[in-house]
Amino acid sequence: MAGSAGGDRHRSRPGLVRAHLEAIATAARRLLEPPMTMPIPDYGDARVPGYRGVVLFDYDKCIGCSLCAQICPARAIKMYRVPGDKRLRPGYNVGRCIFCGLCTDICPTDALSESIVHDRVYDDVPSMDMDPVDWAVWSRRVLEEERKPGRPLLRARVDPERGLVYERVDAEGGPVAEEKGEER
Amino acid sequence: MTRLLLPGMEGRVLGERGGLRVVELYIGAQHPASGHMRLIVYLDGDMIVRVDPDIGYVHRTVEKLAETREYVRVISLVERMTIIDACNVTLPYVEAVERLLGVEAPPRARYLRTILCEINRVSSHLYGLGLGGIFLNHSTMYMWAFGDREVFVHLASLLTGSRLTHTYPVFGGVRRDLPQSFRDEFEKAKRYMLRRLREYDKVFFNNPVIRGRLEGVGVLPREKAVALGATGPNLRASGVRYDARMTGYAAYRDLGFEPVVGREGDALERVWVRLREIEASLELVERALRELPDGPFIDERYTRAVPPAVRHWLEKGRLKLPGGYVRLKTRPGEALGRGEMGRGEITYYLVSDGGMKPYRLRVVTPSARNVVLFDALARGHTLMDLPAVYGSIDYFPPEADR
Numbered sequence: 001m002a003g004s005a006g007g008d009r010h011r012s013r014p015g016l017v018r019a020h021l022e023a024i025a026t027a028a029r030r031l032l033e034p035p036m037t038m039p040i041p042d043y044g045d046a047r048v049p050g051y052r053g054v055v056l057f058d059y060d061k062c063i064g065c066s067l068c069a070q071i072c073p074a075r076a077i078k079m080y081r082v083p084g085d086k087r088l089r090p091g092y093n094v095g096r097c098i099f100c101g102l103c104t105d106i107c108p109t110d111a112l113s114e115s116i117v118h119d120r121v122y123d124d125v126p127s128m129d130m131d132p133v134d135w136a137v138w139s140r141r142v143l144e145e146e147r148k149p150g151r152p153l154l155r156a157r158v159d160p161e162r163g164l165v166y167e168r169v170d171a172e173g174g175p176v177a178e179e180k181g182e183e184r
Numbered sequence: 185m186t187r188l189l190l191p192g193m194e195g196r197v198l199g200e201r202g203g204l205r206v207v208e209l210y211i212g213a214q215h216p217a218s219g220h221m222r223l224i225v226y227l228d229g230d231m232i233v234r235v236d237p238d239i240g241y242v243h244r245t246v247e248k249l250a251e252t253r254e255y256v257r258v259i260s261l262v263e264r265m266t267i268i269d270a271c272n273v274t275l276p277y278v279e280a281v282e283r284l285l286g287v288e289a290p291p292r293a294r295y296l297r298t299i300l301c302e303i304n305r306v307s308s309h310l311y312g313l314g315l316g317g318i319f320l321n322h323s324t325m326y327m328w329a330f331g332d333r334e335v336f337v338h339l340a341s342l343l344t345g346s347r348l349t350h351t352y353p354v355f356g357g358v359r360r361d362l363p364q365s366f367r368d369e370f371e372k373a374k375r376y377m378l379r380r381l382r383e384y385d386k387v388f389f390n391n392p393v394i395r396g397r398l399e400g401v402g403v404l405p406r407e408k409a410v411a412l413g414a415t416g417p418n419l420r421a422s423g424v425r426y427d428a429r430m431t432g433y434a435a436y437r438d439l440g441f442e443p444v445v446g447r448e449g450d451a452l453e454r455v456w457v458r459l460r461e462i463e464a465s466l467e468l469v470e471r472a473l474r475e476l477p478d479g480p481f482i483d484e485r486y487t488r489a490v491p492p493a494v495r496h497w498l499e500k501g502r503l504k505l506p507g508g509y510v511r512l513k514t515r516p517g518e519a520l521g522r523g524e525m526g527r528g529e530i531t532y533y534l535v536s537d538g539g540m541k542p543y544r545l546r547v548v549t550p551s552a553r554n555v556v557l558f559d560a561l562a563r564g565h566t567l568m569d570l571p572a573v574y575g576s577i578d579y580f581p582p583e584a585d586r
Contacts, residue, residue, distance in 0.1 A: 016392050023391040026383050027324050036331045048338070050360065050502070052345040070510045073257040100260045100351045105359065106505040108491040114345070156338050160375040163335050 036163050038154060046116075046153040046169045052101040053118040054094055056139035059132065061111035064088050068103035068112055077103055080131050089132035095125065115142050147171055198226070205229070209567075220581040223558065223570070230566045235559045243585040250545040255281050255512050258542065260351045262532075265549060266583040267348045269308040271300040271340075272525040273583075277545075278353045279433060280521030280534045284514035285355055287485060291435075291477040293357035298435040299472050300343055300352050301523075302465040306377070307336040308526025309417075309458045309465075309578075316455065316575030317388060320397050325388045332380055335373050342366055354503070355512065357482030361501030367473055374466045381459060389452075389459060398452040402561035402573040405449055412560055415553045416528025417457040418577055422449035428524035439471050451576035458578070511540050525550055527578055551584035 014022065038045060047053070055077075064087030069077045076096035079088035090112075104112045120142070122128045130138055154166040155173070168176040188195040188207060195209035211223040222238035246265060250258045259274050266273045275297055282288065289297070310333040317325025337347050342363055344350035352358055388394055404414065409422035419426060420443055427443035429436045444460045446453040480487065487498055489506030497504045516538035522531050528550025535544040554577055561573045 014390060019386075019390050019392050019395075022386045023388075023393075026386040030328075030383075036334065048342050048345070049363070050345045051341065065507065067507050067510060070254075071256060071505075073253065073260040098260060098349065099346065100349065101345065101359075102256070102260070102351065102505075105503050106507065106509060108494060108507060110494055158335055158338065158369045158372040158376065160372040160379075163332060163376055163380075164338060 033162065038156070038166055042151065043154045043166075044149050044151045046155040046173060048156075049173065051114070051116045052099050053115045054097065054099070054120065054142065055092060055101070055103055056113050056115050056142060057090065057092065057132070057135045058111045058113070058139070059089070059136040061109045062089060062132075063109055063111070065108060066090070067106045067108065071102045071106050073100060073102065074098045082132050090135070091129070091131040092135045093129040094120075094122070095128040115139075115146055117142055117146065152176075206233075211570075219579070220585070223574075225562075225567065225570065227567060230568075232562045232565055232567060232570065235562045235570070237555050237558045239555060239581065240585055242582045244582075246586045247545055247547055250542050252541065254510055254540050255514065255542065256354065256509060258545070259354065260349065262545075262547065263349050263351060264582075265547070265586055266308075266525065266527075266580060268311050268580075269304050269526045269583075270348060270350045271297065271304045271352050272308070272523060273530060273549075274351070275301060275353050275434065276521030276523035276530055277532045277534070278355060278521075279523070280519040280532050281514060282355050283519040283521075284517060284534065284536050285512065286515070287356045287483050289353075289357050290480050290483060292361075292479045293353075293481045293483075294435045295438075295472050295476050296343075296358045296362060296481060297353050298439065299362075299469050300340060300350065300358075301434065302469045302472070303336050303340050303343075305465045305526045306462050307333045307340070309462050310336070312526070312575075312578035313384075313388075313455065313458060316578065319571035319575035320394060322388060322391075322394060325384070328380070328384070328387070332377065335376065339366070339370060339373055342369060354482075354505075355509075356486050357480070357503070359503040361481045362473075362476065363501070370469060370473065374470060377462065377466060381463060384459060389455065395452065397569075397572050398455060398576065399450060401451045401565060401569050402557075402576060403448070403450045404557065404561060408560065409449065412556050413553050414528075414557055415550050416525070416578075417444075417461060418454055418528065418554055418557060420444060421446035421453040421457045423447045428522050428529040431522060433523060435472060438475070439468055441468065451572050454576040454578075513538060513540055527551055527580060527583065528554060547586055549583045549586060551580045552586070554579055555584055 066079050066088060068090050069079050074096045076093045077090045080091040082089050099118055101114050104114050149171055153169050155169045156164050156166055159165040170176050186197040188197055195207050198206040198208050207227045209225040209227055211225060220242040224236040224238055225232055226234040246261060249261055262277050263270050263274050310329045314326045314329030340350060341347045343366060344352045344360055404422045406423045409419050409424060425443060425445050429441045444457055444464050446457045482503060486506055490504045494504045514536045516536055519534045530550055531548040533546040534542055537543040557577050562570050
């Protein structure tokens with residue numbers, strides 16, 4: 001325990017045969033327990049509440065203050081000139097984003113928000129670099145996917161016996177009673 | 185000189201001594217047990233006469249990059265040195281800048297920082313134990329430690345919203361308040377981990393095979409540990425009662441922190457210290473949760489300037505920053521930040537010329553200090569003992585190379 005003089009490791013040392021048997025028995029007991037991993041891709045990860053994923057942009061709420069581009073540590077957000085718009089608007093490069101969420105913290109109008117998604121697939125590298133309009137359209141699509149997930153969702157929970165266990169939840173995070181989910 | 189090809193390694197014969205070949209052996213940088221580095225090992229027969237750690241493969245010029253960024257943007261930069269120990273690596277930097285800014289985090293923020301630091305320490309130690317296990321071909325320990333680390337990564341993501349790179353402490357406070365479910369989840373995690381530690385003892389620590397590989401290997405006597413400047417669990421395993429947390433930063437003074445100290449200084453003792461530190465960290469988090477003071481989680485100086493339209497986030501326990509936060513100017517001067525990471529003491533030396541960016545940020549990471557141990561500890565042992573020595577030092581190349 002903390003603060004003890006230490007070096008008491010020899011006192012509790014069991015005999016050679018017993019130690020071998022204990023090691024094998026301890027490992028063997030674990031064989032019977034279900035795995036602790038999440039069954040991806042059959043299930044999606046529902047994430048914890050407040051998870052920081054890709055940043056979503058609401059064009060209508062933006063006032064073009066450029067604070068997000070200034071605070072972005074990875075320079076993932078840059079200001080663009082949009083035709084027909086007097087102010088500069090932020091564009092977003094997902095490939096550079098480190099999901100720190102500082103842009104959403106400093107946004108004075110809630111135009112930026114975090115989604116719970118970070119593991120999306122992109123066709124090519126240029127499609128990861130979005131101008132303000134692309135970003136706003138893409139954000140709406142991500143939000144829709146978030147509301148209607150393509151696969152059943154599981155949420156991790158700490159269990160005192162088994163470490164992490166997963167339970168079925170719906171898109172809002174409410175529990176879903178299903179035998180498959182309980183089993184996991 | 186004859187080239188020598190061994191599985192995963194390359195070497196050359198340097199000559200002969202007493203009928204035995206003297207071999208220079210290159211382990212890494214692609215070898216699975218070398219990490220992002222190369223070890224050049226000189227062998228006399230099977231005995232190690234010298235180890236040259238060839239470091240710098242993951243050098244990312246963190247110190248220089250820090251001079252080109254505003255203070256707040258440097259937080260997530262320095263985090264990249266050790267993403268598995270993110271709060272411990274950023275906190276001393278944040279405290280150093282706070283000293284120059286003249287702000288102090290409110291008590292609740294200091295406690296929350298401590299909570300995340302200790303959770304990070306547990307996951308960092310589990311990471312080290314897992315790698316130490318696989319270095320000795322103990323796959324069970326590797327799988328178990330990495331699986332159980334997931335519990336603490338989950339706890340950290342509950343608190344911060346991010347699994348590894350939390351960017352949690354910011355100047356004047358922290359970025360999220362404690363979520364409601366956290367206490368309950370931690371209570372379960374603690375019970376689980378304490379039970380698992382007893383199983384670790386049986387399957388790994390008291391396992392005669394592991395004892396045979398670690399006991400008496402790479403002994404670091406107390407005087408030598410001090411002379412070489414070893415730090416962290418490696419230093420404490422040699423019987424030195426020193427831990428940067430004893431300086432009482434964050435909430436450690438209020439919590440009455442006491443370090444875990446070993447005696448023997450061999451590889452087994454270093455593992456023992458880590459295992460007992462996991463227990464101590466769990467204890468600390470529990471105490472911090474019990475004594476967690478009420479109040480704001482960020483200094484009022486910054487919340488006052490937050491626009492009214494987004495103030496509702498602060499009541500929901502999420503940080504909103506004022507616009508001026510990007511362009512914070514510190515007073516000219518120097519500040520030192522010290523903190524204890526999972527692997528030892530990290531020091532930041534920050535020089536400011538009064539601008540918006542650091543004039544100079546010097547970082548000394550624990551792994552950079554512990555790299556001398558490779559040579560000091562492995563000499564005189566057989567090549568087979570080298571993975572045991574490496575695993576017990578818990579060396580992390582990205583942290584040392586910066």
